[in-house]
Amino acid sequence: MRKPAKNLEIYHSAQPETSCFNVQQFSVWIDDILILKKLNLVICRNEIHCIIGPSGAGKSTLIRCFNRICDETDGLKTEGKIFFENQNSFGRAVNTSELRRKVGMVFQKPAVFPKSIRENVLLGVKYHKKLSKREELELVEEKLKAVSLWKEVSHRLDDQARSLSAGQQQRLCLARTLAVEPDVVLLDEPTSALDPVSARAIEDLMLKLKKKYTIVFVTHNIKQAHRIADRVTFMCEGNIIETGEKGQMFNSPKDEQTKHYLKEDFCDC
C-alpha cells in the first residue's frame, strides 16, 4: 500500500561511509493523517543517537520504521526511502525478518514471554542459526552478562521470566535482542516504565554497548539525552527541527524552538 516515491533521485547514493541509516524524504500517513513530513536524517554508526521531542512529535513512528515494525500498524502508508546498509528498507525485495534481525528493537513496556529466563534469551536466535546445547548456554551467559543481569539470575535461569522485576525484565528484553547479533539497537522510550535506578542501569548499558552497536534511542527525557547521547535530533509535529552533535545542540542550538524546548522542556510549535 506504499505510494510510489517521487523526486528522490537527487539523494540517490549520497550515503557517507559512516552512516548506518539514511532517511530520505520520508513521509508517513496513518489513516490518511500525515504523521511524518518528508524527513531527512542520517544516523551514524557506533553512536548513540537520541531522538527527543514532545508527545505526538512522531518519534516513535519514525523509529518503528527503521526495522519495518511499523508494518504492524493498521492504515499506515509511507513514502520516501530509508537506506540501511545501502539498501532501501522499504524496497520490494526486502526480507523483513532479516532486516529485523540486523536491526533489533526494545519497546517501552518490557514484553517477556511466559517462558523461562533462558528460553526468553534464546527465543529469537533459534530461528536464525542452529546452536548446540553448549553454545546455547554460552550465548545466554554472554548476553546476560552484556546487560549486567547475569549475577542476578545465573542461579535461576529456569525460573519464569515474569518473576523478574520490571527493570530486570527490560534488561532481559535487551539481552534477547542482542542474542540475535544485530548491528543496530532501536530503543523506544525503554526507561519510561521503569524506576529511576533501573533507568540509570539501562543508560549505563547504552554507553557500554555503543562500541559494538549503533543505538537509536527515543526519549522524552531531555536530561537522559544529555547523559547518553552523541548526537541529538529534535522533532516536533512530524518535522525534524534540528539535528546535531550533543554539545552543539545543548550549548548553541541554531533553532529557536530547539533552544526553547531544551531549556524549558516545553514546546509550542
Add this chain to the structure above:
Amino acid sequence: MSRKIKNRLFLTICWSSLAFSSFVLIFLIATIFWNGFQSVSLEFLILPAKSFGAEGGVLYQISGSVMLVITAALLSFPVALGTAIYKSEYLKNKRLQHLSDILIYGLNGIPSVIFGIFGLILFVNLFNTGISWFVGAIILGIMILPTLVLTAYQSINSIPQHYRESALALGMNKWQVNTQVLIPMGIHGAFTGLLIGLARAVGETAPIMFIATAFSGAAIPGSLLEPVATLPTHILALAQQATDPAAIQNAWGASLVLITLVGLFSISALYFRNRYKTSFAR
C-alpha cells in the same frame, strides 16, 4: 418515599432475585440427587443396561457419551483455534470481521434439533452412513464450534500488541510468532472454552438422537459407523417409554450421572480459567 426506604427496597429486590435464581438451581440438583441417589451404585456405573433399562446400569451410556464429546472436541478444537488465529491476526478488513462475527453468532443461535436434522439428511441419508456415532461427534463438534472460536479468539486477541511486536522485532516471522508466542499464551483461554463447550455437548439430546444413538444393543462401537448409547438419549427413552417403575428410577440415576459429568466439565473449566488466568496488567 424516603431515600432510605427506596434504597432498602431496591436492595431487597436484588437480593430476592439472587435468592430465586440460586434456589432454582439448588432445587433442581437436589431433586435429581434425591431421586437418583437411590439407584446409583458401583454396579450401576459398571454394568450395561438390561430389560429396557429396568435392570443393570449405564456403563455403555457413559462410555458412549464420553466418546462422542471427546471426539467432538478433537475435531472441533483445531478448527476453532485456526479460525480464532485467522480472525485475530490476519483478518484486518473491518467488514469481513463483522461478517465473520455475524456468522459465528448465527451458528451459535441455531437450535440444536436443526443440527440433528441436518446430520440426518446430509450424512445418514445422503452419504448413506447409517446411524453412526462418528457422525454424531461431527455434528456435536460443529455445534460447539462457535463457543470455542469465540473464547479462543478473545483469549488470543487480548494479548497486548507489544508481545507480537517484540517477537516480530526479533526477526521471527508471522508463523513463528503465532506458534511460539500467541498460541502458548492464549491456549488456556481456548481450553476453558473447550470445556464449557463440552459441558454443553455432553447433555445435548436433540442433535444426536436421530443420527448417532440406539436405545438398546449398543456397546462400545468397533467402527466409525456404528451407533452408541448415550446418557441423554437413554434418559429420554426411559422417561418417555418405560412403564416399569424400576426403569423410571434408573432414569433418575442416569440423570444424576449426567449432571455429574456436566459438573465435572464445568468445574474443570472454572479451575482452568482461574489457574492460568494470564494477567497482562503491569
